[in-house]
Amino acid sequence: MAEVTLTNVLKNYNPSLLKDTLRNINLDIKDGEFIVFVGPSGCGKSTLLRMIAGLEDITSGELKIGSKVMNDVPPVDRGVGMVFQSYALYPHMDVRQNMEFGLKLKKFDKDTIEKRVNNAAQILGLDALMDRKPKALSGGQRQRVAIGRSIVQQPDVFLFDEPLSNLDAALRVKMRIEIAKLHKELNSTIIYVTHDQVEAMTLADKIVVLSPLKESAETNLEQFGTPLELYHNPTNKFVAGFIGSPKMNFLKGQLIEIGEETCKVKLNTGDVITACVDARRASVGDKVELGIRPEHLVPVEHPDSKSRLSGMVQVAEHLGAESFVYLDVDGEDFTVKAASEIPVDTGDSLEVGIPAEACYLFDSQEKAFKRTARYNRT
Template structure:
């Protein structure tokens, strides 16, 4: 295990253009943590991972692994194990040989190789498959072999670059569980890249949210914290909209009343909504955006429904245990997640309740006002 520290790290592929891919990345990853880099395509998450691995140069800033300065250290000397999106297994070698190959290149003795491969196979449930060639394995099994190939190297840090993106939905869920179990078994430092925020929420001790870099921005590291902290207390609209599935709903409005721990917003539709938010840094008349998660909306007769919204149903998806209703509110797409089937159809008007404790609020620069309450729908 080892910690990973990045200080003011920047990446620019063409200094003549002065257009950074990553800027002012500050991270302190502790030994044994499971960290997930998440963000949309083009935000630099894979580039950042490759910089840690040594596969990309660092334009400026400092990287250390296990207390050692690593900027100019070749990848092979960094003691990191990388698992790519592509399995990249040798088709002519069986599972055992694929996992042992890297150790043979290091000229390790046969007994050490056998112990390491056997241990990795036991952890990953590959013992019955050691004699099989890759063509005789499923996608999930191949990915486990690729992970095993890293485990036998006994790296101080594991780096995963979207390892599950080639798998179908059921295998992704299964492999997520396998990777979570692997982390508990090895107690290793893991840095994991994904575009799937569900993977991020279920696997991570902490999440690093990256965004495509705007020219005027100080950094494209939007927020760094635990999954629930990012879910309940996003620092800005970008994080709020990215963390959570389905994504958060947003409606435009203005502040009409400001209190110590509550405020009132008049939406463009004319509806007045109360939010448990400290909006004292704003002033009456300021333009704001109200955020409300689909899973936090309630029936209008619910005791927490202090505000109401209505809209026209576009599509209703009834999934058995829950339903998703996609509607239009004040000209914007709006999603409602219900615990059971709602008797609505396309073209119907649906009214929903808005709990004040469940609301988020963002100013004209898309920065979040502090929330003064958390909400658990019952």
């Protein structure tokens, strides 16, 4: 296996327009890590993966796999195995033949091919399916064959480009578990692209959050860290809004009191919220945005309820184990994750409590202030 290092990597499809797709990407991916690239459409996450694979040229910067610079090395010699969104299986070949094909092209001997294919089939639970053609397989089984075709190559790095996006919701959950187990078993370096932040949070050792590049920005790599680092301590509003499901609520206001461990924000609604945030780099009167996750809101009578606000119910979704209530708070959408049978209907007024430890705060440039506490709801 191998480390992957990207240094000041830039991608521009048309340099004459001076419009970069990726800019100043610096990453140090350790041997054996499971890294997930996330971000909205157009942020360059698949482009970055394809640059590592050698399917896209690097405009400038340096890519190393292990200790070797790979910028001009053809894909076949990079020691990477790629699994695409499309299964791309040969329809006239059975499972075994699909998995053998790449090894036969590389002139491996028969015993080696058989050993590698049988080992991959056992790992992926494909033993009973080896004589079937792709048309006789389910979507999840086809994806496992595509992964198996990569495993038999024994690459230094596995690259997955949205491999589960063609599957239904239940099968995506099952395949997430399979891929996590595969990583534990192979102890391999995996780089995985997805637009689904739930996949990112459940699979990754570390997450790379990318954003569509703004012309004036130094880079579109917003943050690189563990899932819980990004969840609890996002560097800016973009990361805070992207990581977490349902997404974080944001409300505009201004600072009215600043302390070492806490501050107070007067929202545009007139409500005053106490937040466990160090806002000393700002000044009283500065415009800010308060962030609060739907799962951290509590009933107003809850002992953690330090502040409160109210809104009008637009929609209530009762899902059995929990409910999501969508409020209108001074013209802003505001989501509450509540008890399974909360008695509300459209048009009702709902008041919720806000724990000070659960608050996030962002300045006028959307940079996060340092939080001084984490909230664990009981």
